[in-house]
Amino acid sequence: MKICVVGTGYVGLVSGTCFADLGNTVVCVDTNQEKLALLNAGKSPFYEPGLAERITRNSEAKRLFFSDSLVDSMAEADLIFIAVGTPPLSSGQADLSAVFGVAEAVFNSYSQQALSDFKVLITKSTVPVGTGEKIKAIRDKCGVAESKVAVMSNPEFLREGTAIYDFFHPDRIVLGSDSKAALDKVSELYDPLYRRDTPIVTTNLKTAELSKYASNAFLATKISFINEMANICERTGADVEDVSKIMGMDGRIGKYFLHPGPGYGGSCFPKDTRALVYLADQVGYDLSVVKAVENVNQFQKEHVLTHVLNYFGNDLSNKKIAILGLSFKPNTDDTRESSALVIIEQLLAAGADVSACDPEVKRLTKFESHASFGIVNNAYEAADQADAIVLVTEWNAYRELDLHRLKEGMKQAVFFDLRNVYAPEKLVKAGFNAYVLGRQLLKAPASQSL
Numbered sequence: 001m002k003i004c005v006v007g008t009g010y011v012g013l014v015s016g017t018c019f020a021d022l023g024n025t026v027v028c029v030d031t032n033q034e035k036l037a038l039l040n041a042g043k044s045p046f047y048e049p050g051l052a053e054r055i056t057r058n059s060e061a062k063r064l065f066f067s068d069s070l071v072d073s074m075a076e077a078d079l080i081f082i083a084v085g086t087p088p089l090s091s092g093q094a095d096l097s098a099v100f101g102v103a104e105a106v107f108n109s110y111s112q113q114a115l116s117d118f119k120v121l122i123t124k125s126t127v128p129v130g131t132g133e134k135i136k137a138i139r140d141k142c143g144v145a146e147s148k149v150a151v152m153s154n155p156e157f158l159r160e161g162t163a164i165y166d167f168f169h170p171d172r173i174v175l176g177s178d179s180k181a182a183l184d185k186v187s188e189l190y191d192p193l194y195r196r197d198t199p200i201v202t203t204n205l206k207t208a209e210l211s212k213y214a215s216n217a218f219l220a221t222k223i224s225f226i227n228e229m230a231n232i233c234e235r236t237g238a239d240v241e242d243v244s245k246i247m248g249m250d251g252r253i254g255k256y257f258l259h260p261g262p263g264y265g266g267s268c269f270p271k272d273t274r275a276l277v278y279l280a281d282q283v284g285y286d287l288s289v290v291k292a293v294e295n296v297n298q299f300q301k302e303h304v305l306t307h308v309l310n311y312f313g314n315d316l317s318n319k320k321i322a323i324l325g326l327s328f329k330p331n332t333d334d335t336r337e338s339s340a341l342v343i344i345e346q347l348l349a350a351g352a353d354v355s356a357c358d359p360e361v362k363r364l365t366k367f368e369s370h371a372s373f374g375i376v377n378n379a380y381e382a383a384d385q386a387d388a389i390v391l392v393t394e395w396n397a398y399r400e401l402d403l404h405r406l407k408e409g410m411k412q413a414v415f416f417d418l419r420n421v422y423a424p425e426k427l428v429k430a431g432f433n434a435y436v437l438g439r440q441l442l443k444a445p446a447s448q449s450l
């Protein structure tokens with residue numbers, strides 16, 4: 001099929017490249033010239049495992065193209081995917097200006113170019129329930145018949161860091177439309193995946209739109225729930241890892257998203273929970289569970305500082321803290337809403353020096369001009385002359401650190417592990433005073449600690 005994907009971010013570029021990998025001809029459109037220059041040079045504008053090779057392979061095979069012209073790129077396309085950003089406004093509401101902008105451009109272009117072939121305009125961006133109806137209203141305003149361009153919602157569930165795998169092995173594909181012709185056509189596109197037993201759920205527009213928010217809000221709920229259990233464990237001496245394992249063994253609960261940590265981040269959960277709460281308010285419903293989930297998440301991010309302050313007697317002046325991990329999760333360079341940003345901001349405000357590292361994030365513009373902040377090459381450099389380590393993101397590079405080597409370079413041997421990567425006993429054995437999230441502080445015998 002001929003496909004046009006608008007927006008070459010984590011969703012658009014991965015989907016477009018993978019559609020090309022399946023043999024389709026794909027043009028990815030973006031307004032960002034810097035991104036387009038990189039893409040046209042065969043490079044990925046962001047880090048996603050396996051993506052760069054696929055971009056090169058499909059570009060060379062003349063199945064994948066990049067353009068800044070929506071008008072030219074959509075003319076031949078059977079399917080047009082909208083995959084632009086839907087960032088939060090200060091109210092929490094999703095900013096849909098880019099989505100509606102693309103929809104208007106598509107319908108105007110369709111009528112002005114006097115195109116006659118049937119197309120499906122598909123929203124892959126995460127949009128509030130009712131957006132598809134508004135897109136249909138734009139179509140009507142532009143005088144394009146429903147039989148010419150059908151509107152569909154196809155929410156995306158891929159995860160950054162494993163996006164390629166997720167594209168080819170989705171748990172489900174959701175297609176929402178009231179056009180049977182559109183449902184048939186897009187089912188055909190996904191047919192190669194369906195043959196691997198991927199369930200395709202066809203439903204109406206509104207249900208497809210809401211299902212994405214419902215899924216993200218539920219996953220965020222699991223995270224906030226286990227974080228609350230971790231906080232109870234810290235106060236009682238129960239072991240949160242075991243609590244999580246025992247809960248996860250229950251088929252009704254499931255083992256995923258039950259890892260305690262410093263709060264969820266990224267470009268989806270925080271904005272999508274806020275947008276869902278906003279939407280619920282608009283329709284006169286108080287979404288109390290999701291509001292509580294957000295509050296717990298904010299507490300969890302900010303609470304890290306309390307632990308550090310408690311340890312150092314509320315005085316971080318002349319203290320150097322090493323931060324391991326800046327991305328919101330491993331295997332991505334995405335720092336949007338990363339807990340590391342909140343933790344670093346608070347540490348700097350409390351007077352600490354911060355030396356950070358991350359395998360992929362090499363710049364953080366937010367703190368670039370701060371004299372007390374720097375990004376170094378690796379964990380050992382970050383820990384050099386530090387008073388404490390805070391492990392924020394569980395990259396593999398931080399799972400098997402040489403603890404003795406780390407400790408040797410430090411002024412004080414203190415390890416805050418926010419991801420339960422290390423057993424507290426292992427850290428203590430290496431001479432660290434250890435705070436592992438969800439556990440009580442465990443101190444090394446006085447002779448071992450620096």
Ligand code: NAD
Pocket residue numbers: 006007008009010011012029030031032035083084085086098101102124125126127156157158159160267268
């Ligand atoms: P992103 O910010 O990485 O990329 C968006 C891209 O759209 C940018 O390259 C931007 O330049 C481009 N763009 C904006 N306006 C445009 C226009 N008018 N024409 C052409 N290009 C335009 O966003 P993302 O992370 O890929 O997310 C896109 C959507 O998918 C969001 O709604 C998000 O909630 C949803 N989503 C994201 C993920 C994820 O893991 N990132 C997962 C599922 C769903």
